[in-house]
Amino acid sequence: MSETNRIEYKQELNNDVDIEKEVIAFLNYHEGGIIYVGIDKQGKVVGVSDIDSDMLKIKDRIKNNISPSAMGLFDVVAESKEGKELIKIIVAGGTEKPYFKKKFGMTEKGCFIRTGTAAEPMPQSFIDKLFASRTRNSLGKIRSNRQDLTFEQLKIYYEEKGLNLTKHFKQNLELLTEDNKLNYVAYLLADENGTSIKVAKYSGTDRVDLIENNEYGYCSLIKATKRVIDKLELENKTISKITYKERIDSRLWNAVALREAIINAIIHNDYTREVPPKFEIFSDRLEITSYGGLFEGMTQEDFFDGLSLPRNKELMRIYKDLGMVEQLGSGVPRILQAYNKDCFKFSENFLRMIFPATEKIPMQVNTQVPMQVSTQVEELIKIFTGEHTRQDLQDKLNLANRENFRKNYLQSALDEKLIELTIPEKPNSSKQKYRLTEKGILMKERLI
Incomplete structure (x- = not known):
């Protein structure tokens, strides 16, 4: 298979191979493209000797040498062909064109576009035109209407994958606007939002x-x-x-x-x-x-x-x-x-x-909702509007006795499986909140 407008071959990865140039050309190309490392220009499979090291280098070079950020717009994966290991770099067309080498900025030395089977320098007039029409309403550029957001849930999901979010995770995950404020992506991923x-x-x-x-x-x-x-x-x-x-x-x-x-x-x-x-x-x-x-x-x-x-x-x-x-x-x-x-x-x-559907779907209303619960539990279910802390619920019910609230309201609703913990794996977490289960939602609909 020969090179095309969407496929590029590189025999190996070394300092003379301008991988950033090829990636930028595909980012600026509306269809994106694929770069194979381990195949020569004639389409012969030669393989990669140190695939793990090369994959790490490629990710690092794309992450650090290209602007705007290409994170989320590329994949670097291993593939096997003819018994040899290859590196496949999948590049999506970006929405913040023009992409460029940070070293040279938005100039003909820094911007490239895919033309036929080659990555060619982008004319300055085209660079200026793309920049003038660059998408401004992306989620990453929209400032969140709340800046007091927390991300405990996100941290837990990363920890489950063996990944730890450092104190710089907001910058690393692009949760900040250019003026260092939390953006709309952060809002969507926060512990609390209106979505x-x-x-x-x-x-x-x-x-x-x-x-x-x-x-x-x-x-x-x-x-x-x-x-x-x-x-x-x-x-x-x-x-x-x-x-x-x-x-x-x-x-x-x-x-x-x-x-x-x-x-x-x-x-x-x-x-x-x-x-x-x-x-x-x-x-x-x-x-x-x-x-x-x-x-x-x-x-x-x-x-x-x-x-x-x-x-x-x-x-x-x-x-x-x-x-x-x-x-x-x-x-x-x-x-x-x-x-x-x-x-x-x-x-x-x-x-x-x-x-x-492969068959007519049997439509049954959930009958597992208890028909009779205590007045206290009914009062608790009615006040739920999302996720709430224990203190928030107690205050909404205007209850002063903490033990009375725990035993007759909160625990009773938990026992009936009408509410659940937002962090069940850490029941004593200071960030713990409560929300309605599906049964609780149906119960609320019956009560209102």
Whole structure:
């Protein structure tokens, strides 16, 4: 296979190989591209002798030598071909063009664009034009309306992956604006925010009869994502058919495609209008809707080919850190392995994925909600509006006796599984809060 407008070969990595130049050219190219290290210009596989060291060097060079930050816009992965190890650098087209070498700035020495099979210097007039039209409304540039944000949940998720966030994590994860204020990415990932993702369930094929309306949010977007995944995994029931030969089990929706679709909708949602994605279950299908149409210049064919143009590169980078996303551009192709292109509906402001169910979905209201609870528990359930500290709940109920509140309100609601801890792995944490469970939400709907 020869080089193309989207594929570049490098025989080896050394000081004479300008890897930054090639990456910048693809960042400035609307389709992005792939760089292979370990293949010569004739397409012959020669392999890489010290793959771990070279991969580390490549990541370090891209991270430190290119501006604006390319974090979240590239992957460096190992591949095997003809029995030899290669390095594959996947580069997405960036939204903050022009990208350039920090050493030379926005000049023809620092900016490059992919032309045919080569990375060529970008004319100064084109550099100036791109800079003038650079996207200003990205999440990383929008200042959070709150600057008192905390990130205990995010730290826990990183620790679970064996990664520790240092005191400089806000800078490293690009949670700050240029004037060193917390940005909207930080707001979405904070322990408390106003973003809530809805998972609704209807009894029929339209939106007339709502039988469940669950909210997952007011917390780190990572936690909300995990809760949505858990909820839809629960809804993705196994349907069994007994034939005279065998028992055939199938799920309502393909599990791999479903997970990819959930994460894609959340990561690539346009949060600048404060409209979160939504998930709706009907008796015959699942609909997943995210706000924000295709990027200007991106076609549906580009989309289906898996060309990656991350709307929120900061979120993409963090979800990759936490192992919730694999290679750039892999999500849509995975979905297409189970569902055809007709399942995707495009509009100017929305992208909707419609997954038909393999069988008619049994619609049942959750009957596990207790019909009778104490008056104290009812009072507690009514005041929940998101996540609350113990003291906040006690103050809202205007209760002075701490033990009375703990025993007759808080513990009783926990025993009934109407509320849950936000940090269950650290029950005595000073950051501990409480929120309604699904049963609690249904109970509140009955009480109000």
